[in-house]
Every structure is written in C-alpha cells, then in structure tokens.
Amino acid sequence: MSDLDAFLSFAHELADRADDLTLPAFRHGMEVRTKRDGSPVTDADVGTERALRDAIAARYPGHAVLGEEHGRIGPDGAPTWIVDPIDGTNNFIVGIPVFATLIALAIDDEPVVGVVSAPALASRWDGIAGGGAHHNGARIEVSDIRDLAEGQVSVGGFTYFRREGYGAFLDHLHEHTRRQRGFGDFWQHCLVASGSIEAAVEAAVSLWDLAAVKVIVEAAGGRFTDVHGDATAAGGSGVSSNGHVHDRVLELLGANTAR
Numbered sequence: 001m002s003d004l005d006a007f008l009s010f011a012h013e014l015a016d017r018a019d020d021l022t023l024p025a026f027r028h029g030m031e032v033r034t035k036r037d038g039s040p041v042t043d044a045d046v047g048t049e050r051a052l053r054d055a056i057a058a059r060y061p062g063h064a065v066l067g068e069e070h071g072r073i074g075p076d077g078a079p080t081w082i083v084d085p086i087d088g089t090n091n092f093i094v095g096i097p098v099f100a101t102l103i104a105l106a107i108d109d110e111p112v113v114g115v116v117s118a119p120a121l122a123s124r125w126d127g128i129a130g131g132g133a134h135h136n137g138a139r140i141e142v143s144d145i146r147d148l149a150e151g152q153v154s155v156g157g158f159t160y161f162r163r164e165g166y167g168a169f170l171d172h173l174h175e176h177t178r179r180q181r182g183f184g185d186f187w188q189h190c191l192v193a194s195g196s197i198e199a200a201v202e203a204a205v206s207l208w209d210l211a212a213v214k215v216i217v218e219a220a221g222g223r224f225t226d227v228h229g230d231a232t233a234a235g236g237s238g239v240s241s242n243g244h245v246h247d248r249v250l251e252l253l254g255a256n257t258a259r
Contacts, residue, residue, distance in 0.1 A: 004112060004113060004128050004129065004130075004131070005128070007105050007112075007113045008113045008115070008126060008128050010059060010060075011103045011104075011105065011113055011114075011115040011126070012115060012124075012126065013055070014052050014055055014056070014083075014101075014103050014115070015101055015103060015115050015117035015124060016117075017051055017052065017055060018048050018051070018052060018085065018101035018103075018117060019101070019117055019119040021044060021047060021048045021051060022044055022048055022085075022086060022092070022099070022101060022119060023119040023120060025042070025043075025044040026044075026092060026095075026097070026099075026119075026120055027095050030042045030043060030044060030093070031043055032093055039089070040089050040090060040093060041069065041089065042086070042089065042092065042093065044085070044086060044092070045068070045069055045085045045086045045089060046069050046085075048085035048086065048101065049067045049068065049069045049070060049083055049085040050070070052065075052067070052081075052083050052085065052101075052103070053065050053067065053070065053073070053083075056081050060079070060081075062075070062078055062079075063078050063079045063080065063081060064076075064078045064079070064080040064081070065080065065081045065082075065083065066080055066081070066082045066083070066207070066208065067082075067083040067084070067085065067208065068083070068084050068085065068206070068208045069085060079105060079106070079107045080105070080106045080107075080109075081103065081104070081105055081106075082102075082103075082104040082105070082106055082111065082207060082208050082211040082212070083101075083102070083103055083104075083208060084101065084102040084208040084209060084212075085101055086099050086100075086101065087099065087100050087101070087102050087116075087185050087186045087208075087209060088100060088184070088185040088186065088187075091185070097118075097120030097121055098118070098120075098121065098183075098184070098185065098187050099118065099120065099185075100116050100117055100118035100119075100121075100185075100186045100187075101116075101117045102114075102115075102116055102186060102208060102209070102211070102212040102213070103115045103116075103117075103212055104208075104211035104212040104214075104215060104233075106211060109234075110129075111129075111211040111212070111214055111215045111233055112128065112129040112215065113126075113127075113128055113129070113215060114126065114127045114128075114211065114212035114213065114214065114215030114216045114219075115212060116186050116190055116212050116213060116216065118186070118187070121187075122136075123135065123136060123190075124136055125140075125190045125193065125194075125216050126216065127193070127215040127216035127217075127218070127219030127220065128215065128219055129215060129218070129219065131219055132219055132220070133193050133216045133217075133219035133220035135190070135193075135194055140193055140194045140195065140220050141195055141220050141221050142192060142193060142195050142217070142220050142221045142222040142241075142242035142243065143195040143196075143197075143198055143242045144242070144244070145198050145242065145244065145245065146244040146245070147244075147245070148176055148177055148198065148199070148245040148248040148249065149176060149177065149178065150178050151177055151178060151179075151197070151198030151199065151242075151245050152177065152178060152179040152180070152181065152196075152197040152198055153173060153177045153179075153180055153181075153197065153198060153199045153200070153201065153249070154180075154181045154182060154183045154184070154188035154191065154192075154197055154199070154200045154201075155170065155173070155180070155182055155184075155188075155200070155201050155202070156182070156184050156185070156188070156201070156202035156203060156204075156205070157182075157184065158170060158182075160202070160203040160204040161203045163203075163204070164203040164204055164237070166203050166227070166253060169201075169252055169253050172252070173252070176248070176252060181197070183197075183200070185209075186209075186212075186213055188200035188202075188240075189210075189213035189216070189217055189224075189238070189240045190213065190216065192217055192220075192222055192240045192241060192242065193213075193216045193217045193219075193220035193222060193240075194220070195220075195242070198241060198242050198244075198245050199239065199240065199241040199242070199245055199246070199249050200238075200239070200240045200241075201227070201237075201238070201239050201249065201253070202237060202238045202239075203227065203237055204236060204237060205236065205237060205238055206236070207233055207234045209238070210224075210233035210234075210238045211233045213233075213238075213240065214233040214238075214240075217240040217241075221242070221243065222240060222241055222242050222243050223240070223241050223242075223243040223246045224238065224239070224240045224241075225238075225239050225246070225250070226238060226239065227239055227250070227253050228250075228254075229250050229254075239253070
C-alpha cells in the first residue's frame with residue numbers, strides 16, 4: 001500500500017467517525033449559533049471537527065489540521081488535513097439531506113487525497129491524485145460532452161455571484177447551456193465527477209469547501225480551477241468541469257468581470 005493509499009484509508013476512517021456524529025443529529029433538535037461572518041454553526045459542526053482533529057493528532061501527530069470551525073493547528077510545511085465537518089450547514093439545519101463531511105490531505109499545499117461523505121444521501125465519494133475516483137466504491141468518470149451548449153451546469157448561491165460581480169454570468173447562462181440547476185455545495189462538484197453534469201461554479205467559497213472535491217473531480221478525469229483559471233482550491237472560488245467545456249465556462253465568466 002502506498003502512502004497515499006494509506007492516507008485515503010485513514011480519511012475513510014475519519015468519514016466513518018463523522019457520519020456517526022452528523023447523521024444522528026440530523027433532523028433532531030440542535031442549537032444553532034451565528035458566527036462572526038454571519039454563517040450558522042451547530043454543536044454537530046463543532047463536535048465533529050473536534051473528533052476528527054483528535055483522531056488525526058493520535059494517528060499523525062506531526063501533521064497539521066485546517067478546519068472551518070477551529071482554524072489551522074500544526075507545524076508549517078507539514079502535510080495538512082483540511083476538514084469541513086458539515087458542508088451544507090444551512091441544509092442540515094432545516095432538514096435537507098444534502099450535507100457532507102469533506103476531508104482532504106494536502107502535501108506541499110496541493111490536495112492529494114479527498115473524501116466526501118454524505119450520510120443522509122447514503123453516498124460517499126473519494127479520489128486520490130494520480131489514481132481514480134469512486135462513488136460508494138464504484139469507479140466514476142466525468143462525462144464526454146464537448147459542447148457547453150449540450151451540457152448542464154450547476155451554480156452556487158445567486159447572492160454570491162451578484163456580490164462578486166458575476167451577475168451577468170447567471171443572466172446569460174441559459175443562452176449557452178442546455179440545462180441549468182443549483183445543486184450547490186459539495187454535491188454539484190461530485191455530480192461533475194460522476195458524469196451527471198458537465199460543470200459547476202461557485203463564486204465565493206473557502207479552501208475547506210473545495211480541497212476534497214478538487215481531488216475527486218481531477219481523479220475522475222475532470223478539471224478544477226478558480227474562476228480565473230488558476231488550478232487551485234485556495235482561490236476563493238471554484239469551477240469544476242469534465243474538462244471539455246472548462247475553457248468555455250471560464251470565457252463566460254471572464255467576459256462579465258475583469259480580474
């Protein structure tokens with residue numbers, strides 16, 4: 001077993017632990033608080049991240065951890081586990097089953113292992129750099145549609161697009177695609193990786209929202225960049241695609257807002 005395979009196996013152990021915490025809390029009474037940035041957080045978010053941090057420290061004490069709820073802890077330059085305990089907290093709070101724990105490992109600042117576990121959807125995706133991507137253990141690949149006009153594109157929250165200056169992209173998206181949907185959060189990128197849709201775009205997100213899905217999309221044969229075309233999960237935005245339509249999506253985005 002290679003080092004990356006061992007890390008992926010451990011990431012699945014972390015996902016199992018997260019599922020044991022998030023799923024029992026789903027659709028049950030929970031305390032909801034508002035963070036400084038205005039986003040909601042629950043005890044399940046905080047408790048799940050704490051449990052994952054403890055597990056990582058026990059297995060890999062020399063590694064660092066970056067999480068949504070507690071920031072970064074650990075030595076500079078060390079392999080870093082990037083954790084979003086509940087991606088889709090707003091869904092989680094109101095009883096929508098589209099939420100997941102996102103777990104990635106970055107080495108030299110590049111995500112190389114990714115696991116997305118969505119227990120209420122009975123779904124788990126994984127990917128490894130230089131290897132393949134899977135959904136519930138079955139190999140997945142991106143679609144082969146080459147013309148965006150024949151493709152389906154998903155976008156995140158409209159508010160963020162308009163706030164970041166991409167409102168025209170939303171306004172004109174229907175002119176350049178066959179179908180448009182707003183699956184949002186992790187799910188839209190996993191749908192790209194699974195070949196169900198051709199592209200997904202988010203205008204304002206954080207590294208922990210994107211690190212795991214970047215690995216999975218690329219391992220499935222797709223492409224992942226920020227809205228400016230840089231191949232990073234740390235650019236504050238995300239564009240995933242089957243690769244064939246990627247440049248066209250970037251062109252539509254770039255035509256509406258200067259960098």
